Amino acid sequence: MNDSPQRRADSRLPIAVAIAAVLSLAACASTPPPPTASLTGARTAIGDAEKAGAGRYAAAELGEARQKLTDANSAVEEKDMPRAQRLAEQSHVEADLASANTAEAKAVAVNAEMVHSNDTLNQEIQREPGSQPGSQP
Amino acid sequence: MNRIFVNVPTRSRTLIGAAVASLLLAACATGPVKPSGADEARAKLTQLQSNPDLATRAPVAMKEAELAVRVAEEPEADPALGQYRVYMADRKVDIATARAKTAFAEDQRAGLSQQRDQARLDARTREADASTSKLATTRVALADATQQSADLQRQSADLQRQLDELNAKPTDRGLVLTLGDVLFATGRSDLKVGATAKLNQLVTFLNNYPTRTVAIEGYTDNVGSDDYNLGLSQRRADSVKSYLTVQGIASTRLSADGRGESSPVAENDSAAGRQQNRRVEVIISSPPSAAR
Numbered sequence: 001m002n003d004s005p006q007r008r009a010d011s012r013l014p015i016a017v018a019i020a021a022v023l024s025l026a027a028c029a030s031t032p033p034p035p036t037a038s039l040t041g042a043r044t045a046i047g048d049a050e051k052a053g054a055g056r057y058a059a060a061e062l063g064e065a066r067q068k069l070t071d072a073n074s075a076v077e078e079k080d081m082p083r084a085q086r087l088a089e090q091s092h093v094e095a096d097l098a099s100a101n102t103a104e105a106k107a108v109a110v111n112a113e114m115v116h117s118n119d120t121l122n123q124e125i126q127r128e129p130g131s132q133p134g135s136q137p
Numbered sequence: 138m139n140r141i142f143v144n145v146p147t148r149s150r151t152l153i154g155a156a157v158a159s160l161l162l163a164a165c166a167t168g169p170v171k172p173s174g175a176d177e178a179r180a181k182l183t184q185l186q187s188n189p190d191l192a193t194r195a196p197v198a199m200k201e202a203e204l205a206v207r208v209a210e211e212p213e214a215d216p217a218l219g220q221y222r223v224y225m226a227d228r229k230v231d232i233a234t235a236r237a238k239t240a241f242a243e244d245q246r247a248g249l250s251q252q253r254d255q256a257r258l259d260a261r262t263r264e265a266d267a268s269t270s271k272l273a274t275t276r277v278a279l280a281d282a283t284q285q286s287a288d289l290q291r292q293s294a295d296l297q298r299q300l301d302e303l304n305a306k307p308t309d310r311g312l313v314l315t316l317g318d319v320l321f322a323t324g325r326s327d328l329k330v331g332a333t334a335k336l337n338q339l340v341t342f343l344n345n346y347p348t349r350t351v352a353i354e355g356y357t358d359n360v361g362s363d364d365y366n367l368g369l370s371q372r373r374a375d376s377v378k379s380y381l382t383v384q385g386i387a388s389t390r391l392s393a394d395g396r397g398e399s400s401p402v403a404e405n406d407s408a409a410g411r412q413q414n415r416r417v418e419v420i421i422s423s424p425p426s427a428a429r
Binding site for chain 1: 217235236238242245259260263
């Protein structure tokens with residue numbers, strides 16, 4: 001091994017340290033960007049659920065979706081972007097659940113109404129005077 | 138590190154090695170683990186997948202749920218991330234369940250609406266049956282009415298025929314049947330034997346028309362005193378009345394009056410005229426609703 005390259009490396013070291021320091025300072029100064037797409041997605045999903053009538057059929061799920069979105073926005077304020085991202089995704093999935101539960105409740109209600117009206121119709125037929133005895137019930 | 142081991146005795150070195158090993162083990166125990174709640178999410182998904190009514194009804198949501206559960210089940214060192222994944226998996230399973238139930242309800246609807254159509258069809262069939270039977274009833278009623286009308290016409294014709302046989306004349310007092318003096322011998326009030334043919338026709342008529350009443354009036358010619366003629370005409374009217382009563386006509390339907398020589402129908406100055414005046418008139422009342 002030669003002495004002169006060793007000495008040259010030593011002289012370069014302070015420069016490298018300075019560059020690293022500047023880079024790390026820059027990293028500290030710039031906060032990561034907020035999860036805009038996830039927040040927008042959650043907001044849209046909540047709007048869809050509201051339009052579908054989740055306020056009436058899935059109020060608990062809709063309430064939780066809204067709360068998660070509020071929490072996500074708080075996390076953005078606190079510059080905790082990973083947490084904001086997760087809360088936004090949770091808000092989104094909760095709003096989707098509110099929509100799905102609303103659709104289910106409506107479908108079940110429609111069926112119940114049909115069953116009821118069929119029953120009523122059948123009862124009317126049974127009661128109708130002049131109905132032929134011995135025909136189907 | 139090597140420097141530390143160099144400076145300590147061999148026994149101590151063994152102790153330190155054990156301590157380091159136990160530290161490493163402890164690190165392993167608090168390292169990546171399956172997040173709590175992942176098993177519950179898996180159980181919920183398995184329940185959904187094994188429900189024959191729901192398993193195949195929401196394939197997209199079901200695939201997403203399966204994927205999310207698999208991610209949640211992966212060992213994770215960061216508890217917050219693990220709980221986030223469990224949360225997502227749980228909700229995705231719930232969404233798949235709700236979508237499957239919605240699809241199931243929609244599929245049932247076809248059957249329900251078929252039932253409703255059947256019920257409506259039944260109702261219409263019954264309505265039609267009821268109308269048909271109503272129509273049949275109406276036809277029977279119409280036939281009855283036609284029959285009744287025919288009966289009435291026949292009765293009316295019968296009446297006319299019988300009145301014609303009695304030779305009754307319609308007048309403003311009713312139908313007047315004039316019985317000539319051939320019923321009685323001169324000065325007598327008992328009916329001649331064999332003079333009852335016309336009276337029997339009257340009996341038949343009154344039996345056929347039980348609502349009709351009869352006024353019997355006796356008249357004479359002007360031969361003899363008024364008193365005598367009045368008495369004679371009364372007795373003759375009574376005689377006709379009693380004959381009708383004996384034949385079964387209720388006496389309440391009959392009245393008898395002697396009118397003497399009043400109301401002659403012809404001149405009394407000829408034998409023929411006097412014969413016409415010696416008579417009994419039977420006035421048959423018209424029924425309340427005259428069926429002439």
